[in-house]
Amino acid sequence: MTTVAGTPRDLSKARRFGLEGRRNLTGWAFLIPAALLIGVMSFYPMVQALILSLKSGKGTNLNWAEPLWYNYERLTRDTIFVQTVKNTFVYLIIQVPVMLILALILSYLLNKKDLRFKAFWRTAIFLPCAVSLVSYSMVFRTLFATDGFVNDALLALHLVDAPVNWLNQPNTARTVIIIGLLWRWTGYNMVFYLAGLQNLDYATFEAAKIDGAGPVKTFLYVTIPQLKPMILLTAIMSTNGTLQLFDESWALTAGGPANMSKTMSHYLYDVSFRLTPQFGYGAAISYVILVLVAILAFIQMKVGDRRD
Amino acid sequence: MTRTLRNLPGYAFLTVAAVLSLFPLYFMVVSATNTSQDVLGSRLTPGTNLLQNVRDLFATADVRSAMWHSAVNAVATTLVALVVCSIAGYGFEIFHSKGKDRLMGVLLLAMMIPFAATMIPLFQLFADMGLTNSTLAVILPAVSTPFLILLFRQSSRNFPHEILEAARLDGLSELMIFARIYIPTMRSTYAAAATITFMAAWNNFLWPKVILVSPQYQTMPMLISNLTSGYVTNYGVLMLAVLLASLPTVVIFLVLQRSFAEGITGAIK
Helix, strand or coil: CCCCCCCCCHHHHHHHHHHHHHHHEEEEEEEEHHHHHHHHHHHHHHHHHHHHHEEECCCCCCEEEEEEECCHHHHHHHHHHHHHHHHHHHHHHHHHHHHHHHHHHHHHHCCCCCCHHHHHHHHHHHHHHHHHHHHHHHHHHHEEEEEEEEHHHHCCCCCCCCCCHHHHHHHHHHHHHHHHHHHHHHHHHHHHHHHHHHHHHHHHHHHHEEEEEEEHHHHHHHHHCCCCCHHHHHHHHHHHHCCCHHHHHHHHHCCCCCCCCCCCCCCCHHHHHHCCCCCCHHHHHHHHHHHHHHHHHHHHHHHHHHHC | HHHHHHHHHHHHHHHHHHHHHHHHHHHHHHHHHCHHHHCCCCCCCHHHHHHHHHHHHHHCHHHHHHHHHHHHHHHHHHHHHHHHHHEEEEHHHHCCCCHHHHHHHHHHHHHHCCCCCHHHHHHHHHHHCCCCCCCHHHHHHCCCCCHHHHHHHHCCCCHHHHHHHHHHHCCHHHHHHHHHHHHHHCCHHHHHHHHHHHHHHHHHHHHHHHCCCCHCCCCCCHHHHHHHCCCCHHHHHHHHHHHHHHHHHHHHHHHHHHHHHHHHHHCCC
């Protein structure tokens, strides 16, 4: 059936379509600045970094590497780089699980209905998040100085016989960084779990109580399974953050002694922006970080899915 | 009675956690008033050296300029980020379409790109445009984040559709509806977004350090990290600088703690 244009019904249809179309365009206009910025500030440089990682040379004098993967091959022979990968993984493997378990326990305790001074505990444990990474690094550097507070306290308690040279021995320097990270980020993750716990059905806890489950069993079999999506999210975020650690390595231990506490990002900065910049080589390091972030996030998502 | 006793291990755990969390901050505040020797001598009571530390700090470093640059960078980042991300989140949700959903999916991928992987090309980009040392170069990589867009998109779901339709019938333009009705209604989301963006921008270290190559543009975190570059570190002065750099964010945290918590967790609901 042919319709004559201009009948009222058709007109309203056309107008509606026009209106919808216009609104759709308005929507696009609203989100284009943000999308363009992410494109230019994230995706474009990510592609550029890949291209750059295939070039070698110093300063602005960059040429295609021969062979193309030269920088990546050089990384495998670079003992400092290998050391920074090891250091970063030490931080990741020790700090992230300890921190997430502590955050889980704290959020479980804070979520109890009959807990007193709830706001105080929460604020106190969350407060370290307000301090910048460089600032807290300096505080910890002062606390852990050889003649600083921590040694004084340990000596007074007779836990050590002589002051520990915290920042100038590989293992103790790494330990101080891990302690610092735990201090700064545990409360942050706790807040995620608290938000997750608030969305949980309180009846499940009541049911566990009626079934005679103690606090430990309730925590392990009721709280943790329900928080799984949140745990997965915090695990991915913390892994991502740890692989990119820079401030602590720079300000707390200065990467020392002899690169033994230096992180990959710190070495990336050294290679790219200190002395003679080697942007190609730096870009190769940055791509190792990118690939590690992607692989570890993928593994965590797979593991998180499997237990469903 | 029995209840309190049963909770005793919990209270003990929380007390230890709270003391460990607060002690470094207490130490920072107290040490800002002490001499370097007293700081290393583990003095835990306020001293009388605050004014001398202030004089020494201002004599060795341009604190005023660093505070100013930190403030300008953080405020500019926050303002631009709020405008750009809120209007985008609004656009994604209110003018919802399949194409936009797909774009959002792509933008979310950017969350997984480590900043380290974009840093060198970003430096080259801004250097080529002659924008090193500029506020623009400091803020541009930080103003549009998938996280903030997501936060605004999620909270736009609560924006009442009746109000939207009524405003349209009244003949308000879409931009006007956003500016006059959406922004005031979503005040708490803006507070949350502003808190997390300001704190992150104020505390940012690596990117400003890379792009602000001339010392006169340095921010507080850069100034602090330079205080230990000499042969002898004055720990009282160092702790004072750390205290000054922390004051704005700690005050914001204490006043807007709820907003901050909503900000970091809001996008995932």
